[in-house]
Structures are given as structure tokens and as C-alpha cells.
Amino acid sequence: MKLFYLSHVSRVEYYFCLYCNLVKKLISDLIKKTCENFGVIIDDQDIEIDRPKSLGHGDFSTNIALKLSKQLKQNPKKIAIQFVESIDSHPLFSQLEIAGPGFINFFLSSEGHASQVNEIFLKREFYGHNDSGSQQSLQIEFVSANPTGPLHIGHGRGAAIGDCLARIFSANGWRVTKEFYYNDAGAQINNLALSVQARLKNISPKDPNFPEDGYRGDYIVDIAKSYSQKKSITTHGKIYKASGDLDDLQNIKEFSVAFLRMEQNQDLANFRTTFDVFTLESSFYENDQIESVVQNIKNNNYTYEKENALWLKTTEFGDDKDRVMQKSDGSYTYFVLDVVYHKNKWERGFIRVINEQGADHHSTITRVRAGLQALNIGIPKDWPEYVLHQMVTVTKNNEELKISKRAGSYVTLSDLITEVGCDATRYFLISRKAESQLIFDIDLAKSKSNENPVYYIQYAHARICAVLKQANHNTQNISIQDIERLTTKNELQLIKKIIEFPDVVLLAASEKSPHYVATYLKDLASDFHSYYNESKFLIDDSNLKKSRIALIAAVSIVIQNGLSLLGISAPEKM
RNA sequence: GCCCUCGUAGCUCAGUGGAUAGAGCAUCCCCCUCCUAAGGGGAGGGUCACAGGUUCAACUCCUGUCGAGGGCGCCA
Numbered sequence: 001m002k003l004f005y006l007s008h009v010s011r012v013e014y015y016f017c018l019y020c021n022l023v024k025k026l027i028s029d030l031i032k033k034t035c036e037n038f039g040v041i042i043d044d045q046d047i048e049i050d051r052p053k054s055l056g057h058g059d060f061s062t063n064i065a066l067k068l069s070k071q072l073k074q075n076p077k078k079i080a081i082q083f084v085e086s087i088d089s090h091p092l093f094s095q096l097e098i099a100g101p102g103f104i105n106f107f108l109s110s111e112g113h114a115s116q117v118n119e120i121f122l123k124r125e126f127y128g129h130n131d132s133g134s135q136q137s138l139q140i141e142f143v144s145a146n147p148t149g150p151l152h153i154g155h156g157r158g159a160a161i162g163d164c165l166a167r168i169f170s171a172n173g174w175r176v177t178k179e180f181y182y183n184d185a186g187a188q189i190n191n192l193a194l195s196v197q198a199r200l201k202n203i204s205p206k207d208p209n210f211p212e213d214g215y216r217g218d219y220i221v222d223i224a225k226s227y228s229q230k231k232s233i234t235t236h237g238k239i240y241k242a243s244g245d246l247d248d249l250q251n252i253k254e255f256s257v258a259f260l261r262m263e264q265n266q267d268l269a270n271f272r273t274t275f276d277v278f279t280l281e282s283s284f285y286e287n288d289q290i291e292s293v294v295q296n297i298k299n300n301n302y303t304y305e306k307e308n309a310l311w312l313k314t315t316e317f318g319d320d321k322d323r324v325m326q327k328s329d330g331s332y333t334y335f336v337l338d339v340v341y342h343k344n345k346w347e348r349g350f351i352r353v354i355n356e357q358g359a360d361h362h363s364t365i366t367r368v369r370a371g372l373q374a375l376n377i378g379i380p381k382d383w384p385e386y387v388l389h390q391m392v393t394v395t396k397n398n399e400e401l402k403i404s405k406r407a408g409s410y411v412t413l414s415d416l417i418t419e420v421g422c423d424a425t426r427y428f429l430i431s432r433k434a435e436s437q438l439i440f441d442i443d444l445a446k447s448k449s450n451e452n453p454v455y456y457i458q459y460a461h462a463r464i465c466a467v468l469k470q471a472n473h474n475t476q477n478i479s480i481q482d483i484e485r486l487t488t489k490n491e492l493q494l495i496k497k498i499i500e501f502p503d504v505v506l507l508a509a510s511e512k513s514p515h516y517v518a519t520y521l522k523d524l525a526s527d528f529h530s531y532y533n534e535s536k537f538l539i540d541d542s543n544l545k546k547s548r549i550a551l552i553a554a555v556s557i558v559i560q561n562g563l564s565l566l567g568i569s570a571p572e573k574m
Numbered sequence: 575g576c577c578c579u580c581g582u583a584g585c586u587c588a589g590u591g592g593a594u595a596g597a598g599c600a601u602c603c604c605c606c607u608c609c610u611a612a613g614g615g616g617a618g619g620g621u622c623a624c625a626g627g628u629u630c631a632a633c634u635c636c637u638g639u640c641g642a643g644g645g646c647g648c649c650a
Contacts, residue, residue, distance in 0.1 A: 054593075063592065069630060076630065100593045101630070146650080186650050281650095309648055320576065320646085327648040334650050362578050363645055390579065391644070432587060435579055437643060439586065444599085451612085453598065459612050467609050507590065519588055522597075533605085533614040574612065 021502060023060065023092060023116065024049050027106060031064050034086050040068060051500050055493050058097065058105035059112070065102040076102030110483045116499040120554045121477045128505040128561050133174030137349055140166050142356035143268065144181040147260040148192045150219055151267050151413040153392045153429075153440060154358060159413070160429040160567075161389055162356040163273040164514035167565045172509040177350070179277045181341065184257055185285065186334075191215065192260075193253035199224035200246050223259050227252060235262040236278060267414045271422055272567045284340045290332055293340050293375070294325060302374035317370035335364060339371030346372070346379055353384035354512065359435075362388060387512050389434040396442045411442070420445045420452075423568045427454035430566060431518040453522050457559065458571055460525035460532075464556040465572040467537045468549065475553040482547040490531040494551060497524050498558045505565070514566060521562045528555055 028047050035042045042064075052061045065080035072079060080098040087096060092112035097105045108116065120127045142162025145155050166176045183189075195214035203209050205216035214220075226233075227242040233255065234240075240258035243251045268274065284290060294310070297303055302313050308328035315322050325336050345353050365386055372379045394401040394411045401411055416425050424445065431453065432438050445452065486495065501520070508516040537548050560570045 048590095048592095050590080050592080052593080053589095053596095057593070061592090063631090066592080066630060103593070183650065188650060307648080311648095324648045329648080331648085333648065337650090359579065359644055361645085366577090388579080393643095436587075437580070441586080444586090451599070455612050456598085459610080463610055463613085470609060503590095511590080515588080516590090519597090522588090526597080529613055530615085532609085533611095536609065538609050574610075 023108070023112065026090075026092065027060055027062065030087050030090075031062060031083075034083050035064075035068075037086055038068075038072065038082070040071065051496075051503060052103075052105065055489065055496060057099060057103070058095075058107040059496055059499070060106040060108075061099075061103050062106075063103060065098075065104060069102070080104050110480045113495055113499070114478055114480045114483045117478045117483070117495060117551075117554050119502075120498065120557050121475065124557060125561060125564070127557060128501045128565075129171045129173070130502060130506060131173035132506065132509070133169065133172050135173060135175050136351045137177065138169055138174040138352040138354065139177045139179055139345060139348075139350040140169070140354045140356060141179045141181055141345075143264075143273075144183075144357070145264060146183045146188055147257045147264065148188050149215060149217060149260065151264050153394055153411050153413060153416060156271065156413040156416060156425065157389050157392050157429045157434075157438075158356055158358065159268060159271055159273045160426045161387065161434055161514060163271075164426075164430050164517075164566050165354065165356065165387065165512060167567060168505065168508045168514060168517070171505055171565060174352075174509075177277060178275045179279060180275045181279050181281070182261070183281045185280075185282045187213075189253060189257060192256050193249050195220050196223050196227065196252050196256045197246065197249060200228060200252075219260075219263075223256050226259060227255055233258045233262050235265065267412075267417070270417050271413060271426070279341070279344075281337060281341075284337060284344070289344075290336060290340050293343060293371075294332070294336065296376075297325070297371065297374045300374055300376050312367075312371060312374060314367055314370040317366065317373050319366045319370055323367055323370075335367040335371065338364060338368045339375075342368055342372055342384060343375060343377075345384070346377070354387060355384050356387045356389070359388040359390050385512070387434055390437040392429075393437065393439045394442060395439055401442075411440075416440075416445075423458070424452045424454050426566060426568055427452065427457075427518060430514045431522075433513055433515050453518075454568060455574070456529075457521045457525040457563065458569070459574055460528045461556055461559045461563070461570045462572060462574040463532055464528070464552045464559075468553060468556065469572075470538055471545070471549050473549045473553060475550045478547070478550040478554065481543075482550050485544050485547040486551060488531075488534065490527065490534050491548075491551065494524075494527050494531055494555060497527050498554055501558050501562065504562075508565070517562055517565050521559065521566075524555070524558065524562070528552070 027049050028044065031047050032042060032044075046067070048063055048067075050061050050063070052058055065076045065083060068079055069076040077098060080102045083104055084096045084098060092109060092115070093106055094109035094112070095107040097107065099105050123129070140162055142165075143151070143155055143159050145151055151159070162178070166178050170176045191211060191213050192215060194211040195216070198210050198214060199220050205214070210216070228244055230242050230244040232239055232241045235258050238258075240255050242255045245251060297312065298310075302316065303325065304311050304313070309324045310326035311322045312325045313322050323335065324333050326332055342353070369381065369383070372383070373381065419442070420428075428440065428445065483495070486492070504516055504520045508514055531552075535548060537545065537552065539545050563570045
């Protein structure tokens with residue numbers, strides 16, 4: 001592989017910097033050195049290097065002079081002047097500028113721009129990736145829907161966010177395991193079996209004999225039909241055969257769960273979401289695992305007995321009241337299972353665990369962490385981490401659709417994928433930050449699907465592909481001379497934008513927020529469309545043509561990589 | 575009552591303590607003899623809920639108030 005690297009940087013250093021931005025490191029070093037000249041020692045963490053929003057403020061900026069002004073008891077502008085004067089001219093920068101209250105703005109030279117853009121051609125599908133995770137183990141658990149009904153739009157939001165996070169953390173050098181946890185034990189599964197049995201016996205949901213807490217959706221009828229037809233279901237490597245026997249509740253239960261798990265997996269696969277590990281709640285009932293966890297906590301003196309029940313002193317770990325672990329009837333409360341499960345995750349060696357859940361699970365966080373702390377086995381206080389997404393409200397004909405599984409009125413993920421499409425649904429569900437409640441307008445998504453921003457991004461990519469095809473290009477790099485020919489505002493803006501991409505990948509991981517990628521791509525597409533309307537590419541001036549083709553070829557790589565982080569396709573034609 | 579999240583343009587939403595607060599939709603006006611008009615350019619539209627505080631600097635952090643949603647079980 002041909003390596004492009006900066007003339008004044010060694011190859012070793014280049015590799016070292018694969019995970020961080022070379023120019024940022026350079027600026028950081030320059031600042032540090034200058035600080036030392038002033039007799040100020042500064043930590044790397046305290047050096048902030050930003051990407052200014054506006055083109056007029058350069059490619060990088062630092063607020064160091066503003067931060068030091070108090071300590072040095074000097075006007076920030078004066079400090080900035082001293083900084084700029086003491087930084088030697090460098091081939092990567094064309095100019096340093098002091099702006100506003102005392103920002104120092106760095107403008108890359110043509111050489112600087114060429115080196116940054118060439119990273120794109122060098123790394124191709126890996127451009128933007130970094131190794132900040134050092135290949136450590138990270139697990140992300142998401143969706144984890146109960147096998148009691150089809151997945152709805154809320155699960156879709158969890159699936160989209162979780163899957164995108166997994167892709168983003170992989171790109172940041174983490175070894176990611178995607179996991180799905182099934183609550184396949186407990187009352188809700190019995191309810192499912194009873195509901196299917198009732199349908200098998202032709203008891204309608206309106207009938208008073210229908211189970212009170214039963215599931216009333218039409219999908220129960222489908223399960224009953226398959227069961228009575230004695231069908232077999234193969235899922236997760238096992239075959240589940242329906243006996244057709246109306247009174248064999250155990251068989252009905254197993255078949256129904258298998259049926260729904262298979263259906264959920266199909267929906268998720270259609271949503272381009274797959275999992276590495278499926279864990280069943282029922283597996284923790286084996287081998288006295290629960291008892292042993294409870295005993296450990298008891299031994300650590302974090303429990304007491306009151307009113308015939310065993311309580312965990314969760315208040316010692318920040319809860320507002322203590323919680324029951326073992327009920328007076330001897331059975332365990334639900335969060336104990338969660339503690340057992342998370343102890344299991346810890347023992348599997350995950351340095352980090354991220355649980356992506358609906359915000360209604362908020363209250364479990366304190367209890368699970370408290371239970372893990374009470375085990376006293378060295379688990380960090382803030383482990384596991386959580387990403388909680390707020391509810392999705394669905395509107396149709398300007399009316400809110402209530403999502404109620406029991407009542408059976410329902411917007412399924414499957415419906416959405418069919419009506420809106422996988423790409424658009426994924427984009428819509430991750431384009432807003434998880435903490436925002438969001439409104440999914442079915443009519444808008446269906447009838448005006450062309451107005452969905454995802455098409456705007458994909459269209460930019462398709463347009464580039466069309467030009468590249470006609471140009472019959474084979475762009476492998478961009479030269480300094482190429483860069484020097486790109487002088488319009490739109491061209492400079494595009495260059496600035498594409499070389500920011502690695503920062504966006506880092507940010508999306510550190511904030512656990514895929515929507516940064518979505519927002520970035522929309523902005524990048526916008527910059528491209530402006531450029532496309534302003535400039536022509538298939539032109540007679542072969543040098544200029546080469547420059548422009550190289551630029552948009554780089555843009556297309558960045559769009560592909562960005563969409564790939566979101567699990568969205570980058571079609572070459574639209 | 576307690577806990578969590580949110581409150582930014584008519585609507586849906588972005589905005590990493592930083593420079594003139596942005597986008598899409600909606601309204602109005604322009605732009606295809608030309609590489610994909612699913613596009614571009616422009617206009618109008620803002621008390622960043624409100625009040626204090628911290629800071630060189632606050633939409634952003636802290637406190638309080640108001641409003642919206644969710645959660646607070648010996649349910650799972």
C-alpha cells in the first residue's frame with residue numbers, strides 16, 4: 001500500500017496518530033510549547049481545539065488565550081498576539097489569525113488541506129475510524145423486547161439507536177458484542193400462553209372468559225392458527241413443534257414464544273439489525289445462580305429482614321428507599337434477576353456495558369448498580385452505562401395512535417418498514433437525540449417520503465456517482481496543485497467539512513449519540529448540493545476537472561462511511 | 575410528594591461553555607437548450623419557557639419557578 005504522509009512527520013508518528021488527528025496533535029504541541037515559554041504548565045486535557053463553524057474562522061481554533069487570561073492577568077487578545085508571534089510558520093498552515101475576544105484561528109495551507117483530504121483516499125472505507133477503544137470489549141444490550149408480541153415503533157427506536165451505537169463504537173476501535181435479553185420467564189409469558197389457548201378455544205377478547213390480563217391483538221390469532229395446524233418453528237437453532245393439543249399449556253407456551261421470537265428476529269433482520277448473543281432470563285434459574293448472588297450480598301451485610309421479606313439496602317447506594325429482594329413467598333423480585341444478569345455480563349469480561357432502553361426503565365438503574373456494588377467484586381459505581389430513549393408518539397390523520405399491546409392497536413416495526421422503508425425509518429429514528437420525545441407522522445413519512453432527509457443525503461451520493469461514472473475517474477489521491485485550484489467558497493467549505501468527519505465519529509461515541517452523524521451528513525449533503533448547482537465537473541479544463549472530481553470522490557467516500565455507521569444504504573442511482 | 579427527560583421559528587427538530595442561534599416542512603419570489611430539479615439561490619419568521627447565579631464568555635453549567643412526558647410495587 002502506498003503511504004502518504006507528511007514530509008516532516010515520521011512514519012512511526014503517522015501510525016501513532018492514526019487514532020487522533022495529526023494536525024490537532026501538532027497544534028496541541030505548539031500550544032504546549034508556547035505555554036512553557038510563558039512559564040505556564042498546561043495539561044493536554046485543558047487544551048481545547050475546535051472546528052469553527054464558519055469558514056471565515058479557519059479550520060481549527062483554540063480558546064487558550066481566553067482561558068489563560070485570568071491566570072496571567074492579561075488581556076486575552078494580548079496573550080493571543082504573543083502566542084501567534086511565538087509560533088513559527090509551519091508548512092501546514094497558511095495563516096494564524098486572532099479573532100473576536102481572543103480566539104486563535106488556524107488556516108490550513110494547500111499542503112495541509114491536501115494531507116487531510118488524502119487521509120480519505122488512503123483509508124477509504126476506514127476513513128473516520130480510530131482506535132480509541134484499543135480493541136477492548138464493549139457490550140451493548142438493546143431492544144430486549146419481551147416475546148409477547150410484535151415489535152412496535154418504540155422497539156424500532158431502540159433497535160436503530162442500539163445498532164448505530166454498535167457500528168459507531170466498532171469504528172472507534174471497540175470490540176463490540178450486541179446482545180438481546182429475553183424475559184422468557186414469569187407472568188407475562190403465562191398470559192401469552194393463556195391468551196393463545198383462549199383463541200384456540202374460540203374465546204374472543206370481548207368474552208368475559210378471556211384472560212383478564214391477556215393479549216388481545218390479532219397476532220394471537222395467527223399464533224393459534226399455526227399451533228392448531230401443528231406447524232414447526234425453527235429459531236435460535238432449535239425446532240419447536242406444535243402438538244395442536246388445546247390443553248397442553250406448556251407446549252402452547254413454548255410454541256408461542258418461539259413463534260414471536262422468530263417473528264421479532266425477522267423484523268429486526270429486515271431493519272438491518274442483528275445480534276451476536278441472545279440471553280434468556282430462564283437460563284439464570286439454573287444452577288442456583290440467583291441464590292448464590294443473594295447469599296453473597298447477604299454475606300456482605302447489605303440486607304436485612306423485615307415483614308417476612310429480605311431487603312437490600314439500596315439507600316446506601318443512592319436510592320431513596322430500600323428494595324425487596326426476596327418476597328415473603330420466597331420468590332425473588334425482578335431486579336434481582338437483573339443483578340444476576342449483569343454480574344454475568346461482568347464475568348464475561350466487558351470493560352464497558354451500555355444498556356439501550358426505553359426511559360420507562362429509568363428506575364432500574366439505581367437498583368441494578370446498587371445490587372452490583374453490594375456484591376463487592378470490584379465493579380465500578382457507574383457500570384453499566386445507560387442510554388435511555390424517550391417515547392415515540394405516532395400520529396396518523398393528525399391523531400395520536402395509542403400503542404397498547406394488550407388492546408391490540410399497534411404500529412408495528414414491520415408496518416413501518418413496509419410503508420416507509422428501512423433506510424428512512426432508521427434515519428428518522430436516529431436523527432434526533434435519544435432524550436427527545438419524538439413524533440412520527442405516518443402520513444408525512446408515507447405520502448411525502450421524498451421529503452425525508454435521508455433521500456437528500458442519498459441523492460447527493462447518487463449524483464456524485466453519476467458524475468464519477470461519466471468522468472471515468474480513478475482517483476487515488478489529491479495533489480497540492482489540485483487543492484490550489486479549488487478556491488471557491490463552496491469548494492473550501494466542502495474541504496473543511498469532509499476533513500472534520502473523524503471528529504464526528506469520535507464525538508458520536510463519546511456522547512453515545514448517533515444523531516451527530518446524521519446531522520453531519522445532512523450538512524455535508526447540503527454543502528455538496530450547493531456546490532453541484534454552482535459548478536460543473538465534466539469540463540474541458542482537464543486540470544480543474546481533475547481537482548473537482550477528486551474533491552467529490554472524497555465527498556462520496558465520506559457519505560458512504562457516514563451512512564454505513566447508520567446502517568443506511570448509499571445507492572449509486574436514484 | 576420524590577426521581578428522570580424535555581421546553582429553541584407556525585410545525586418537526588439540530589446546536590461539543592465560545593464568534594452573527596440553524597435545518598427541514600409550511601408561506602412568498604427566482605433558477606433546468608447544461609453532469610440526476612428527490613436539487614439550488616433568495617425573502618419573511620426567534621423574549622432560546624421564566625427568574626436568579628457561576629464564568630473572560632451561558633441556548634449550553636448550577637439553583638428555583640412554570641409547563642409537557644415518563645417512572646416511583648413483596649409486577650415483569
